Amino acid sequence: MARMAKKAAPAAPTGEPLFTGRDWDFPLLSKVYGAIEEIADNELKLDIYPNQIEVITSEQMLDAYASTGMPLFYKHWSFGKHFVRNETLYRKGWQGLAYEIVINSSPCIVYIMEENSATMQTLVLAHAAFGHNHFFKNNYCFKQWTDATSILDYLAFAKNYVATCEDRYGQEMVEQVLDAAHALMSHGVHRYPGKHAVDLKSEQRRMEERRAFAEEHFSDLWRTLPKSPDGPKRDMDAERRRQLLGLPEENILYFLEKNAPRLAGWQRELIRIVRQIAQYFYPQRQTKVMNEGCATFTHYRLMTRLHEQGRITDGAYMEFLHSHTSVVFQPEYDDQRYGGINPYALGFAMMEDIERIALTPTQEDRAFFPDFAGCGDAYGVLRNAWENYRDESFVLQFLSPNVIRKQKLFRLIDDSEEDDIVVASIHDEHGYKAVRQSLSRQFDVGRQDPDIQVADVDLAGDRKLILHHNVVDGVTLDGKDAAKVLHHLANLWGYDVKLLEIEDGHTVAAHDGSPSRAFR
């Protein structure tokens, strides 16, 4: 309620402006940081890792781009490729550089560019050092899958290990393994926390429970059942084999690391490194909208409060609004600039709307969000959302009719068996839920990546590895790329591999791969 009062009648500006020109220096950064921190602590109640702010040049920003922003990374040609691409785009003026890069680590590393004006530095600090930082520290995906305190150490280890392997076995050999592992990177993550190995005590207890159960339910009648010939017995073998190999397994890299018969120890370790890094980035893929939305909402609130307090001038606030609006700009689908849904725009719009619903809900909002409509504690609701959702569930839970109307979202169904594309739902009463559901699925990483699992291995025969792709809605794999990836996979496995695309029990497509130069 206190918030509402503040919002309704902003206190007369009391503070001195932190800066007036566009120049900044290190003491000013500290001062700005202090001012932001005060608001973040007292009003938004953000909980962040300690920050480490690093000032870099545009050249260094390009370097950082190449290695996915990480301050240290092992060497691989693909990073050079990204570097060359970004450099070309940047030099030709087709693409500006990011104002900042932030790394999910503790301390949280924030790169800021020296070219930024004082206003931009303030914005960047609010956005990255507070918004992203809070999200990294609190969101359950990050908590579950990443260890912020040790990632830099791990990267240092990885870089060192790869370099050592290159010295010992040659760049080309290392490159072969890394190329293959990179191709499978999207299928090298655990999507669910694994089972813990059972300790002896609980194992014993379980055995006893089972025996007790068997004794209790003993019936001599079962003994008299006729045994079926052969068939089931062979199935038992297959079952047992799959069980021993831990199949089916959707983490292909994990499976290869543990089971590929012809890999040397160092090659397994390289696969493990790629796998660990894929796992580290997995939460970021799951939370694009939320992560950017959280940071954008946070910077917007913080900057506005600073302006209300008179800590930044009207001119600086206008400069901020200019870049803020271009960040949250969502081109429409028929616009030339359209390149998918802008996660900044969607995230920001939804979070602003959550705040509105919490403070001044309409009748419709009360019907859609009975849990928190009008509860008054907007930041509390937001903090809860930031902590416990990812894009898919966040959209499903919080996308309000108001946002759907504002963005004029509509849902298309494109069935290749029909001649036309059908407009299934639009922003009307009948459409809200369908649009919301469809958009939520669109952000589901589990649906974006095809569901491919290692299904079986022909251990008794030619050791062919068999993978299944569970086809959803008839969308099959891109055949050209699949063949290339299978080739890499076959190289790692050491023998032939086969990928079956299965829909409703029918094989709709099959791809094969053979090793060209199996590692040994």
Place this chain on the structure above:
Amino acid sequence: MHIIDRRPDPGGKSLANRQRFMRRARALVKQAVREASGSRKIREIDGGGAVTIPADDVHEPSFHAGRDGGMRDYVLPGNKKFVSGDRIQRPRQGSGSGSEGSADGEGEDNFRFVLSRDEFLDLFLEDLELPNLAKRQVMGDAVEKRHPAGFKTSGPPASLSVGRTMRRSLSRRIALKRPNPVELDRLRRELFELETSSGDGARIAMLRAEIERQERRAKVIPFIDPVDLRYRRIEVTPEPIARAAMFCLMDVSASMDEHMKDLAKRFFSLLYLFLTRRYKQVEIVFIRHTHEAKEVDEETFFHSRESGGTVISSALIEMARIAKQRFPPDQWNIYAAQASDGDNLSSDNARSVALLRETILPMAQYYAYLQVGRGDFDREDGVFARQETTLWRAYQELVRPNLPMAMRKVNDRRDIYPVFRELFERRDEPAET
């Protein structure tokens, strides 16, 4: 909160990655460089600059959904006129709203590499060499090779050999029994002790005398004497080098149309570029001929026009004359490249062949004949194979293994570079047709 200034950190963190990428893409870049030469103007071949390689070949594959087939369901922003149930015609393949495509896989265009002139030419001329560059000989102004040859007693301070000087100094000091400073020190200490304890007077006197004698001796026998000094001796021997002369013979007669002249000039400019870049010691002689031949300078050769009849032998005679006058074959490696459309005066063919066989080929290391054709003609493998020119047939009779002669045909600008490579590719066995 800490603020760290990273700006002074050494840059180029991605350099190693960029180099790896270049290495991986090297074959592609090389190909792109070579293809670029076909489309460039003659003057620009020597320019460096950007080449484009297809992104396809440095593509990183992954499992992902294909573009078509199946049922897709997606949400777009910015509805203007649709109501639910509307049917929209499917946009044509490749264009259209294409939201799915851009949402999951970012599009990749081709890569542009900006190469420096040196990088460009290095890739361009890789693996080329003049065949059979065999005759080597010591020349007056030839390259000199310097190698160490013992020591001498005088020389500039820069060539003083400290090790050798000190060794001689040490042996002299030992031979002349220069007092050892450690020994002298010991005597002084003993004297000092005796004096402070006022001990044996005779011993003191003896010590004093001995110390004085030794000090005098140390002064007389210097630590380093001018006789110790030794300087490194460098001997200079002339290095036999291979000198080569390349004769460029170009037909500029009226039968050569613009296209053919362009081909010939392209060929020679590649040759010129290759020779000036790779060999310091190559003389290039430009001869152009119609019914008469003339030696001209580079500028005239490439850029001026002339026309007339065709007498090939005139160029061969001119070449033989110049070679005899300026490049005696026992001292020079002689190369020749001839470009013509093959339309020779028919009575001249026998003469040309005889000249080649008897005069030119015996003195030449390699003779390359390039026949330029009209671009619009069917290739020789076409349905109606073009009849060979008389000159081509005459030359073909001449060609046999172990004769340093090669002949090729070029009809199109695109073929110039591959043919050029074939003619001058590094190889182990002697050139054959």
